[in-house]
Amino acid sequence: MFSPEHLVSLKAVVQEGTVLAAADRLGLSPSAISQQLSRLQKEVGQPVLVRQGRGLVPTDAAAILVQVADEMQYLEETARAELDRLGSEVAGRLTWASFPTALVGLLAPASALLRERHPALILTFHELEADLSLEPLRRGDVDVAVVHDWTDAHFTLPEGLRAGVLGTDIVDLVAPADHGLSLRDGAVDPDGLDGQSWIDDTPGVFSDWLLSALHTRGLDYRIAAQVDHYAGKLALVAARVGIGLVPRLGRPDLPEGIVALPLRDPPTRRIMVVHREASLRRPAVEAAVDAVREVWALDDELTPPVELPAAGPGGPRPGL
Numbered sequence: 001m002f003s004p005e006h007l008v009s010l011k012a013v014v015q016e017g018t019v020l021a022a023a024d025r026l027g028l029s030p031s032a033i034s035q036q037l038s039r040l041q042k043e044v045g046q047p048v049l050v051r052q053g054r055g056l057v058p059t060d061a062a063a064i065l066v067q068v069a070d071e072m073q074y075l076e077e078t079a080r081a082e083l084d085r086l087g088s089e090v091a092g093r094l095t096w097a098s099f100p101t102a103l104v105g106l107l108a109p110a111s112a113l114l115r116e117r118h119p120a121l122i123l124t125f126h127e128l129e130a131d132l133s134l135e136p137l138r139r140g141d142v143d144v145a146v147v148h149d150w151t152d153a154h155f156t157l158p159e160g161l162r163a164g165v166l167g168t169d170i171v172d173l174v175a176p177a178d179h180g181l182s183l184r185d186g187a188v189d190p191d192g193l194d195g196q197s198w199i200d201d202t203p204g205v206f207s208d209w210l211l212s213a214l215h216t217r218g219l220d221y222r223i224a225a226q227v228d229h230y231a232g233k234l235a236l237v238a239a240r241v242g243i244g245l246v247p248r249l250g251r252p253d254l255p256e257g258i259v260a261l262p263l264r265d266p267p268t269r270r271i272m273v274v275h276r277e278a279s280l281r282r283p284a285v286e287a288a289v290d291a292v293r294e295v296w297a298l299d300d301e302l303t304p305p306v307e308l309p310a311a312g313p314g315g316p317r318p319g320l
Contacts (some may be wrong), residue, residue, distance in 0.1 A: 006040040007069035009033050010048060014058045014066055015139070073140065074160070077278035084283050091120035094284045096144040097133040098125070101230070101250030102271065105299070106146055110291035121284055134158055137274060144275045144288045150205065151268045162277045164289065166296045167304045168268040172260040174234065175243040187264040190217060197224040197242035199233045209267055210245060234258060248301040
């Protein structure tokens with residue numbers, strides 16, 4: 001039978017592209033990885049990696065063995081989950097990842113609930129943007145991740161992961177209270193935003209959405225600043241540098257003189273809690289997911305999940 005350690009090393013090299021990167025990920029020396037691959041290749045009786053230029057390219061045999069490694073990982077985690085259920089308490093280690101605003105608005109209060117209810121549970125956190133947390137989750141470095149996409153531009157989860165939709169996070173317009181923006185039916189009409197200066201995000205999905213919406217409507221605008229974090233955006237709005245779009249999740253109290261105004265047909269992002277399918281019955285994972293859902297339900301600013309038709313991968317449609 002193939003050694004599980006050898007299969008894990010092969011999988012890491014295939015995913016990372018080099019022995020050095022795989023060794024760094026697994027906490028082993030490059031020579032140890034090379035020795036394991038050499039032994040595995042002897043057991044297989046044919047090459048598993050071939051050198052191409054400065055890199056290593058997996059063979060068809062390697063693809064089969066990596067699939068075996070995935071299946072072994074699934075079976076082991078499923079077994080561990082069932083064994084954990086035999087215990088009388090939620091305990092052990094749980095690692096979760098989240099983008100910054102969900103860390104503030106969801107994971108921090110959820111952790112307080114878990115600490116009170118399950119003191120034997122040891123939590124570790126990683127702040128990661130949504131698109132960077134899925135691979136560590138898939139390979140087992142993270143147990144639970146809170147991620148987001150745009151409600152009308154869904155992404156596809158990697159195989160082996162399961163997502164539960166918490167709901168939608170609405171984006172508001174943030175501006176000085178005396179800015180003079182007109183509200184119709186209690187919301188700002190985007191057609192009245194011509195000629196504004198904006199505090200934008202750095203290039204990415206959020207910025208792409210704003211610029212696309214402005215261009216589609218033929219509005220004149222100026223990007224006065226590019227800032228990702230809430231504190232910087234709000235400070236610049238308070239300094240009257242421009243107006244900006246800020247989601248509600250994890251948003252701090254607004255500075256004096258600043259207001260958050262609802263938009264007509266605002267952009268919304270879909271918030272999800274994701275874990276591996278194999279860990280579905282693990283008590284610690286269940287407790288963590290339940291705590292996050294409870295925190296979400298207690299926040300009046302956040303909306304419950306709604307069923308929407310799936311969108312293509314082309315990005316969010318401009319709506320503003």
